[in-house]
Amino acid sequence: MSQDPRILVDASSFLYRAFHALPDLRAPDNLPTGAIYGVANMLRRLQKEHPSDEIIVVFDAPGGTFRDQIYAEYKAQRPPMPEELRVQVPLLHAWITAMGLPLIIAPGVEADDVIGTLARQAPADQSVLIITGDKDMTQLVNARVLLIDTMKGVSTDMSEVEARFGVAPERIADFLALTGDKADNIPGVPGVGAKTAAKWLAQYGDLTGILAHADEIGGKVGEALRAAMDFLPRSRALATIRCDVMLPDADYRRRPADATTLRRLAQRLGFHAWLKDLPAVDTDTAPPPAGGAIDRGGYRAITTVPALEALLADLKRATLVALDTETTDLDPLRAELVGISCAWQAEGNHQAIYIPLGHRDDSPQLDRDIVLAVLRPWLEDPRAAKIAQNAKFDWRVFWAQGIQPMGLLRDTLLESYVLDSSRNGHDLDSLAERYLQHQNIRYEEVAGKGKSARSFADVPVAEALPYAAEDADVCLRLDAHLWPRCAAEAGLRRVLTEIEMPLVLVLARMETAGVKVDRGQLETLSAELATEMANAEQKAFNAAGQTFNLNSPKQIQEILFDKMRLPVLKTTPGGQPSTSEGVLAQLAVHAPLPRWILDYRSMAKLKNTYADALPQMIHPGTGRVHTHFQQAVAATGRLASSDPNLQNIPVRSEQGRRIRQAFVAEPGYWLVSADYSQIELRIMAHLSRDARLLQAFAEGQDIHAATAAEVFNLAPEAVDGAARRAAKAINFGLIYGQTPYGLSQQLGIDQAAARRYMDRYFERYPGVLAYMERTRALAKTQGYVETLFGRRLYVPEIRSSNPARRNYAERAAINAPMQGTAADLIKRAMIAVDAWLQEAPERGRMILQVHDELILEVPEAGLEAAQSALREHMEGVAELAVPLLVGLGVGKNWDEAHG
Template sequence: MPRLVLIDGSSYLYRAFHALPPLTNAQGEPTGALFGVVNMLRATLKEQPEYIAFVVDAPGKTFRDDLYADYKANRPPMPDDLRAQLQPMCEIVEALGVPILRIDGVEADDVIGTLAIAAAADGIDVTISTSDKDFAQLVRPGIALVNTMSGSRIDSDDGVVEKYGVRAGQIVDLLALMGDAIDNVPGVDKCGPKTAAKWLGEYGTLDGVMANAASIKGKIGDNLRAALDRLPLNRELVSIRTDVPLDRGPRELPLRARDNDVLRGLYMRYGFTQALRDLDGNGVPTAADGPVSLRATEAGFARSGAAAAPVAPPDPALAGPGEYETVTDEARLAAWICKLEAADEFAFDVETDSLDALRANLVGISLSVEPGKACYIPLAHDYPGAPPQLACGHVLDALRPLLADPARRKLGHHGKYDIHVMRRHGIDVAGYADDTMLESFVHNATASRHDMDSLARRYLGIGTVAYDDVTGKGAKRIAFAQVAIDDATRYSAEDADVTLRLHRVLAPQLAAEPALERVYREIEIPLVQVLARIEANGVMVDADELRRQSADLGRRMLAAQQKATELAGRSFNLDSTKQLCALLYDELALPTLVKTPKGQPSVNEEALEAIAELHELPRVILEYRGLAKLRGTYTDKLPEMINPETGRLHTSYHQAGAATGRLASSDPNLQNIPIRTDDGRRIRTAFVAPPGHRIVACDYSQIELRIMAHLSQDPGLLQAFASGVDIHRATAAEVFGRPLDEVTGNERRAAKAINFGLMYGMGAFGLARNLGVGRGEAQDYIALYFSRYPGVRDYMDRTRQQAHEQGYVETVFGRRLYLENINARNAGLRAGAERAAINAPMQGTAADIIKRAMLTIDAWLADAMPDARMILQVHDELVFEVAEGDVDALLAGVTARMTAAAELDVPLVVDCGVGMNWDEAH
């Protein structure tokens, strides 16, 4: 059956405009709505419909204005930056081969309605592409609604009922009762969709509701009766016409051939790299492109007011196809060694049999010395018919002088993994000069994901071969050693090639921002080798102690289950959300104070905390969950993760995780071990020192508050830190106007909540909840705080303003933190970005400081204390393993370097501890 797609162009345009923050191309032209429309059109055109139309409203009045003078009277004029995108939108739509329809005197809805009904009667399958609920009145056999942004589809009465609570034939009556604030159609006051659907369920039609208005009780009944006179007009205003005279019918709207030359110029002008890629491919978007997304980070735009982030490579060769060679004989290996020796820099990448770098064995190595040219050296491919390969040891011997030479610049992408693998195979990589993952991260941490595939699309405009493409997925996945060598070459050589190409694009962009380049060159790149050493060091863990803790946690979980059964009066599954909801909210009739995003009663931690004062059972459930989490995440899992080759636990640190620059850890995540509970601290007792050694933990004291004092230059805060007094007690003394020695415990607690809360953008509501006081009292506390520390308020105001103007804030060291939603139209998103703007410089500066400390400490340890090990970094804390006799020397050296890691206007203070295990040292 032929298909007709009718696109609600106005819906596309406004939805895209309001879904995205203000975006511009490199020339400063607004592009947000245009990008959204193009992406949605590309998704629609994947289906290649026989007939199509892009329908938009014509300027001027319509018949509805004649019926009701105030129709759309409160709608604001189109914003200038949206109006500027109308003409290029039409140019792109036309170039895509899609007819544009504008009919005077009616709205786009009426044109779509007329064409849809005519096409369905003519045996054409109709899809209306829109997010406007009004079109639900047209749903019937042969006419479906598709929301391209959400992917939802409604093609039957049942679908309409599920979405709106009424049948398609009742939608007009539903809208008449509800009214439409956007179009200034007043409905029944306080009558929302549920009430309107309820009335129509009882009385069938609008006429039935009106006839029974006298029997509807309460204030809502009064409101209905007050609106009776205008409801017939409402019905006419919200009814989509299906009889508009048109100069062409559905079969006169074929999808035409697109004009690639025009499209290429428009796409290049507005920076649509993925669309450009499609043009230069087979002309049709591929399934690999994934669902339509309005994420600006994938578009290649500059943020409004922020530095431009061009994505088109300056050299066409950087986006061209690659020439890849398989090296399986001595002659080719020797030729590539010569190329490497002659090159100023080269990219390398390894293929292995494991994601665990400390246990992985080499399968192959790829190398690239110039864009578009790379090789793959297979070493351990093992499958029937696999060709002979060079011996691994022989290849490594040939590469060792190059990889170990600090004067030869090496490039990688997430090269820490490759460094680990090469060290495991006897080569200490030196001269690791650039990492494209970190170049991208420092250049703009939030502009994109930083995996190679995403960066290749963004900065080179090319699609790469995915790992799944060569190994398969799921149960059918094969090991890389079983991948055919030709396929492995295509995949792995491309990795080295793309790494080099990305570096050639990203390096100049970093060089154009000296502060960012310093962060990259002086902090992030040298930190790669430091983190590799920390990860390789690992930490000794007492597996027997963890097993004892697991057994104890298991016994207490069982006791909690028994207690819960006793309180409930019956047995139930504490891990079943459905059973918990039924028990707490139906049987025990506890109030639903927290709901899920879908409006259902929630049993998450917040929900249970909210009702824990009303019944003992929620508290017991929370206790059970806490015990289960510790057992499942740590005491059961950590012994299994001990490396059998080293007998130690090795975490992985991630530099390109948090936008603020804070390090994250995984496999296992040692930064989330709870320390505020006895059980959480007990886990740390299992992290032990070897015989004759001690664990030393050194932690920055209140570093973010100290950074706040430095950034705000508030005299009160500067003086408090300079005097060395307890900052929370000093704050309480200022806020409550009393001597330090008369500050009560509750007053110090309130001051501490304010000190930390303000850094994270906490308002009166959050502070009130934290302190258990009224919102008015909490607001008074905040007002008092700002009156005593006016510099803090000035800093916050100044930072917000800078963020709105520039689109980013900076750390003390120049790390740039972009704020995607700082100028968002949505107030909630904008407020969240403002809170992040205030906190990010403090958190980011703290991250930079401890990284700087790690660099100097690592160098000092290698020179002065080679037997001491830096074994963990957790938030603002560094953990070491040192011989008993060297503890004092380590403490002195580490403390000196941590306190000297930044020159702030307040002293950096480091708290240190020593013990047989991590808990004792903390």
């Protein structure tokens, strides 16, 4: 062949495959983009592999074709295109056109027939590559036509067709007429499979020959053939790809790409990683960010008192101001204030300024005390509405300067989080790209990174100005984009304004307060853990019959699976035997070595993460550890903590208790712990309205014992500890979507018994089963579920054709309303308790929140009042169909208080 090949892309087949195969991808405005990404990415690869070739993209046209006239039931079983796919099609067409690729959509003609015709029309000296995964296309294969399935990396020539189907390409339509095609709803001969069809075609030549000799074929299959004879010619006509359809004359050569449109679409769809591969375009033709173009050249530095006073007047007139601080450190307790930036809307234009305060260059700057004195009245005015990105940090920075800012209205980080908590990246740079199609100046661009990193105080004012002012400017623009979307949905508005925003300053106060840690206890525990680790290590060596590195998965694999021949229960993505915690726990049934490895790992984690690390985190000025609470991490709304992470301290192990014992009260103070009792089961009772669950909670029954009596058919007095533990596993397992296999592993029983327990549970608690089925259906319909307070949790994978992804999404849909509602309840409780504490600061302070537990540090004289207030506010935070119960504990350390 003398020419580059003609490449014909069956885009319709790839459209559906990409939609079902890829994880849920979303544009900044939540538009689904997985199908666009999959097809566009495939075309991008084709272009790179065939830079000078003829690439023609073909889609099915909406509406009927000639096949519908042949057979009204053709493809009748197919559901309509899912709405989440339908909305992607126009943008995908726009992307393909902007790539410069010819796009053909022929009304009344299927893509297969267009491709067949274009393959036939190719010059005799030109080869043809058909990019498809459709088996029907195999009938087009010949000496110069090759099929390629790019998703599977498989190519099909004439020999491959014969090897796969047992017939030559020109007999594929006859073959499909005989076997039928479920995908297209083409009837075949009942009972005739691939082997029989291939045998008949080899014997009689083609379908016409088979029909001519139908009387010679005996048995039931012969009867079925003769019964289908009248329809078989129609089946063949349906299965035959036409290669003679009328197509308009067109130039199928590739055109230059429209870089401006591609960049605009990439930003619109959130395909930011592709932007670097696209040619740069004139910024005058690029779409401006929301709110007008960002003009960094218009940013001003405030360096004189008159300019500062004029700024104050502007701020007082503004209806909304975005506020940001620049500091020397990400820890507000260590940070020095270097500058303040503000942005506001004035006379239809965005104004943004930067006030340098602590830069070490020779640029003119105002005295920090003078600036803060001038701005204090506005900062502390509750009527002066302010927004920020991660306001908790900025407010703590101002507190350290002796200023108590008021008027915090919204936080763009939380607006983004409330809109879609399942999405990663709520930082300002990510939000600017996602929602404004704008790339911020990166911190590393002005302050450097690695060995060349410098303090922001060492950045010259001229370089700091555009970076700092842009942060405030972008924050203001983001709020204009995000707030209307939150406000338009009553549930989202409620979550943002009644839960997340009021919680910001509650968490800021908790972070500032910190918690006292006993350094001596931790050092003693570290030494003890080192000894116990050495003992566990020696026992592991004895069990293995050799020394080895307990921190090396490779060496553990060799001993457990090569030397000891223990069963391989799971493999890593790389195909190696897994040595994960779950696998080792199961292997511990077969041999003692996995248990010693687990014990060693557990103690090493506690030693490294807490016993050794916590003393290094004690702030020299306060003598306390100050964790950072993060609101915008968990999809369910639960808080996270970092530096240190206090959410993962083991609850049940003795070593975990020893860690908690090191968290102590100041002299003269006590720690008070308040913990919601069985909160998620109570939420399940409320959501499901199951009569037995409601009755059990209303009567104050032990819910696990009550479940044991129901599931195991026991009298209440006959429920022992083992039955209660099993029932507890069932109760919580079902909430988390546990399978019979998972329950069998947890209880040490076979799957059949686990299935019987689960079936009996649902028989006794039918309301729970009804809730689960109702929730699955709702999630499948709308793509998300909601908590009791309106928090939205998206589960797009619930429509996936991949069973594993779909099952995971179904479990998440059932569990998310319970976990999310529990998160909302504890947050609302924190807001209420904090308000009580702020009425009289001598009452104490809230210092920790872990899962469903709040911990206060209160003076001894206020113990009784604190316990009473905790119970009142936590139990009264919402009206459920069952009572909320709070367990209280008091102690000199966290472990004593936790009880």
